[in-house]
Amino acid sequence: MTAVNKFLTATAVIALAGPLAAQEITIVREVDSNNYDPHKTTARAAAEALFMLGDTLVSLEPDMQTVTDGLAKGWEVSEDGLVYTFHLKDGVQFCNGREMTAQDVVYSMKRWIDPETNSPVSWRAGDVEDIVALDDKTVEYRLQHPFSELLYQLTQSFATVIDKDTVEELGEDFGISGFVGTGPFCWESWSPRDKMVLTRHENYAWGPAFYENKGPAHLEKITWQIVPEENTRTVAIVTGQSEATQYVPPIALNQLRNTPNISVQQSDSAFWTYFMGFKVNKETVSDEVVRQAINLAVNQEALAEDLLFGEVEPAYSYVSQAALDWNEALDDKLLRYDPEAAKSMLDEAGWVPGPDGVRAKDGVELRPTAYVFAGSSWQKLSEFVQAELLKVGIGMEIQAFDATVAWGKLATQEFDIFGMSYPYVSSGDALNLYFPSQNMPTPNRMNWDDPETDELLQAGKTALSDQDRAAAYGKVLEKVHAAAVWLPLYHEPMFIAQTDKLEPIKPHNNYGAGFYKGLDLKYKE
Amino acid sequence: MLDTLAKRLLQSIPVLIGVLVLGFLLVQLSPGDPARVFAGAMAPPEVVEQIREKMGLDRSLWTQFWGYVERVMHGDLGRSFISNKTVTSELLAAIVPTMELMIACLIWSIPLGIGMGTLAAVWRGSLVDRAVMAFSVAGVSLPIFFICLLLIQWFGVKWQLFPFIGRGGPLWTVEGLRHIALPALSLGLIFIGPVARMTRSSVLEVLRLDHVRTARSKGLNESQVILRHGLRNALIPVVTLVGLQAGYLLGGAVVTETVFSYPGIGRLSVGAILSADYPLAQGCILVLALAFIIINMIVDILYAILDPRVQKR
Numbered sequence: 001m002t003a004v005n006k007f008l009t010a011t012a013v014i015a016l017a018g019p020l021a022a023q024e025i026t027i028v029r030e031v032d033s034n035n036y037d038p039h040k041t042t043a044r045a046a047a048e049a050l051f052m053l054g055d056t057l058v059s060l061e062p063d064m065q066t067v068t069d070g071l072a073k074g075w076e077v078s079e080d081g082l083v084y085t086f087h088l089k090d091g092v093q094f095c096n097g098r099e100m101t102a103q104d105v106v107y108s109m110k111r112w113i114d115p116e117t118n119s120p121v122s123w124r125a126g127d128v129e130d131i132v133a134l135d136d137k138t139v140e141y142r143l144q145h146p147f148s149e150l151l152y153q154l155t156q157s158f159a160t161v162i163d164k165d166t167v168e169e170l171g172e173d174f175g176i177s178g179f180v181g182t183g184p185f186c187w188e189s190w191s192p193r194d195k196m197v198l199t200r201h202e203n204y205a206w207g208p209a210f211y212e213n214k215g216p217a218h219l220e221k222i223t224w225q226i227v228p229e230e231n232t233r234t235v236a237i238v239t240g241q242s243e244a245t246q247y248v249p250p251i252a253l254n255q256l257r258n259t260p261n262i263s264v265q266q267s268d269s270a271f272w273t274y275f276m277g278f279k280v281n282k283e284t285v286s287d288e289v290v291r292q293a294i295n296l297a298v299n300q301e302a303l304a305e306d307l308l309f310g311e312v313e314p315a316y317s318y319v320s321q322a323a324l325d326w327n328e329a330l331d332d333k334l335l336r337y338d339p340e341a342a343k344s345m346l347d348e349a350g351w352v353p354g355p356d357g358v359r360a361k362d363g364v365e366l367r368p369t370a371y372v373f374a375g376s377s378w379q380k381l382s383e384f385v386q387a388e389l390l391k392v393g394i395g396m397e398i399q400a401f402d403a404t405v406a407w408g409k410l411a412t413q414e415f416d417i418f419g420m421s422y423p424y425v426s427s428g429d430a431l432n433l434y435f436p437s438q439n440m441p442t443p444n445r446m447n448w449d450d451p452e453t454d455e456l457l458q459a460g461k462t463a464l465s466d467q468d469r470a471a472a473y474g475k476v477l478e479k480v481h482a483a484a485v486w487l488p489l490y491h492e493p494m495f496i497a498q499t500d501k502l503e504p505i506k507p508h509n510n511y512g513a514g515f516y517k518g519l520d521l522k523y524k525e
Numbered sequence: 526m527l528d529t530l531a532k533r534l535l536q537s538i539p540v541l542i543g544v545l546v547l548g549f550l551l552v553q554l555s556p557g558d559p560a561r562v563f564a565g566a567m568a569p570p571e572v573v574e575q576i577r578e579k580m581g582l583d584r585s586l587w588t589q590f591w592g593y594v595e596r597v598m599h600g601d602l603g604r605s606f607i608s609n610k611t612v613t614s615e616l617l618a619a620i621v622p623t624m625e626l627m628i629a630c631l632i633w634s635i636p637l638g639i640g641m642g643t644l645a646a647v648w649r650g651s652l653v654d655r656a657v658m659a660f661s662v663a664g665v666s667l668p669i670f671f672i673c674l675l676l677i678q679w680f681g682v683k684w685q686l687f688p689f690i691g692r693g694g695p696l697w698t699v700e701g702l703r704h705i706a707l708p709a710l711s712l713g714l715i716f717i718g719p720v721a722r723m724t725r726s727s728v729l730e731v732l733r734l735d736h737v738r739t740a741r742s743k744g745l746n747e748s749q750v751i752l753r754h755g756l757r758n759a760l761i762p763v764v765t766l767v768g769l770q771a772g773y774l775l776g777g778a779v780v781t782e783t784v785f786s787y788p789g790i791g792r793l794s795v796g797a798i799l800s801a802d803y804p805l806a807q808g809c810i811l812v813l814a815l816a817f818i819i820i821n822m823i824v825d826i827l828y829a830i831l832d833p834r835v836q837k838r
Contacts (some may be wrong), residue, residue: 223691239682242690
C-alpha cells in the first residue's frame, strides 16, 4: 500500500464513519410523487410511502392472491355480495395518538369517492351505496352492485385510512406538508424531489398476520432519497450510502449479485407487464391475421435476453400466468415466436410483399405507426419490435414522445400501435382497466368495442363466487388473446438490491411497492 | 460608480420584461398537457377536463398571460401544479443549495485557474505551460456528465472519501461540506480551463506593455512586477469571462445536480419542465434570468474597481 493510499484509506475511515448505523436506513428511488394524499395521486412513489404511513382495512400477502387482515381483524360479505361488514382491531392509534374508530374509516372512504375530492381513482371503490359506522368498531360498506374486486381494491394505498382533523387542518396541503395515518411509520418531513423522512410509530402493534413482526417496526427511521441517475443509485448500494432499493437497472443486477455484502432479492409475483396494443379499427392492424402474425414475428425471448440481460420474463400472455383468475386453458394456445408461420399466414390472407418488402393488400400498406414513450426502455423495445416485424414484411414506424406529451398523444386516434406497461393485482383488475368499451379512448386505446366483453366483465365484477368470477374473466382473456389485441413483451419481476447488513428482504408487490409496510426490515444481530 | 450601477439597473428592466414574456410563451407553447399529467394515466377524460378548468388552462393565452404578469407584479409566482407548494417557497428552498454549490465551486477554481494561467504565462513554452494547457483543454472538452461519473468512481466508490448523494446540510456543517465536495469539484473542473487559458493569454499580452517594462527598469523584482503590474491589469478580461462562465455554470449545475441528486435550482428546473409544471418552470426561468443579470452587474462593478478608467466612460 502506498503512502497516498494509506492516507486515503485513513481519511476514508474518518470520512465515512459518521454516527454508526443506528436503526435507520436510506432507500434510494428514481422519482418522487407529486403528493402523498392517497386520493389525489396515482404514482407508485406515493404508494411506497403510504403503505408505511397508513393502513388499509385489508392487506394483500406477497403472493398477490391472498387478502388478509389490516385495520379489520375480520369481515363478512352478505350473500348478495352487496354488503361488506368489517370488524376493526382494538387499540389502533393514529400517529398523533388519537384512537382510530369506525368513523375514521367512513370519513376516509367517503372522501375517496366524494366528487369534490376529484380523485382519479374513485372508480376503484366500486359503486358505493353508503358506508356507515354501526358502532365504534364496525363498518358496513354497502354497494349498489356486487363488486368481486372490492377486497383487492381495498388493499391499495388509495384506501388508506387518514385522520380527519389533519386533513381539515392542512386543507390543500394535506399529503404535502404533513400526513397522519395509523401506519408503522410516521411522517417527519418531505422535500419534494429530494427526500422523505419517516420515523417509527412507537405504539404500532397491529401489523397484518403475514408479517412476523406485528409492530413496532425494527427500524427507527427510513429516508426515501430521490436519485434520478441510475448509475448513481447502483453505486450508492455498492458503497453503503443506501441500504436498499428496488430501482436497479437490469444491466447492473448481475454486477450487484457478484458484489460482496450485497444481495439481490427477486419476486416473480410482481405483476407489471410491458406490451404493445393495437387500435383494432385502424386499417393497418384491423385484420386479426396481421395482429396474430405480429405476435408470431416477435421473439420475446431474444428481447428479454438481449435488451434486458435475461432479467425479465418473456411474456406471451396479457397478464402474468401467476395472476389471480388467469385462464390456464390458454397456456398452450398462446402465440409464440414462429416467423415462418407469420409469413405464411400473411401470404394466405393476401398480404403481398411490395418492391421494398413491405406487404400490402387492397391498397393498404402494412406500415402501422407506433406511439411510444421517449426514453431508454421504450425506444429500445420498439426498435427491437420494428426490426422483427420488418423480417416478415411489416414496416412499423415509431414516434416517441416525452412523457409530458405522451399521455395526451395516447388519448388520440392518430396511431395504430402503442407501447405501455402497467401494474395490476389480478386478471380482473387488468381487464376492467383496459377492455371495457366505456374506457375508450383511454385507457382502452385499442378501441376494443365488444358488447360480449362488456357483459362478461360486468359478470366478473358482480360475481358472487370465486368460480363464477374466474369463469367470466377467463372467457374475456380467451377472447382478447384469440383476437391478438396486444403484443405482450415481458413481465417485469420485482428486484430489491440490499446490503447484507439487513436481514433478507422479502419483496412485496402491491402496486409495485417492494417494501410494503416495512415491518420486517431489520439489521442482522 | 453609482451612475454605472443606476444605469445598469435601468437597463435590466426591459430585459426582465422580455424574460417574463419569453418565459411565459416558451412554457405555454411547449407541447404537453399538464392536466393529463396531473390526472394520471388512468383518469377518465371528464376528470382531466375538470382539472384543466381548475388549473385555468382552458382560458385564452392572453387572459392567462395577464393573470401571470399581474400576479408576478404582486410577488406571487403561483403554486406548483404538482406539489401545490407556492413556487416562491420551492424556489427559495432550491436557491440556497445552488448558491452554496456556486460558492463552493468558484472559491477554489478561480484562484487556481488564475494561478495556473499566470504560471503558464510566466514560464511560457515550458513543461508547466504545456501541462496547464493540456489540463484546461481536457476540462473544456470532457462532458461534465462524464467528469461527474469519474469523480463518483474514484472518490465515491474506490477511495470512499466522499458521499455523492444529496445535500448533507448547510455549507458550514461538516456533513454539508462533505456532500458538496464532489459536485463542487466536478463543476470547478470545467471552470478552471477557460479561466486558466484566458489568464495566460491576458498576462502574456500585458507583460509586453510599456508600464511593465518601466516597472522592471525601476528595479522591482519579477514577482512584484507580475503581481502588481501584470496580473492586476490582466484580470479585466478574466473577470468578464468569469461572469459569462458563471452563467453557464448554472447550466452545468443542471447536470451536476442531477447526477449527484443535489436538490438545487438546476434539478428543480428539469423536474418542472419534465412534469409540465408551468408555474414552477416559469419561476425557474425567471430566477435563472435574474441570476444572469445580477452576475453581469457584479462583473460591471468589478470592472470599475479593477480599472478606474471604466467609471469615467
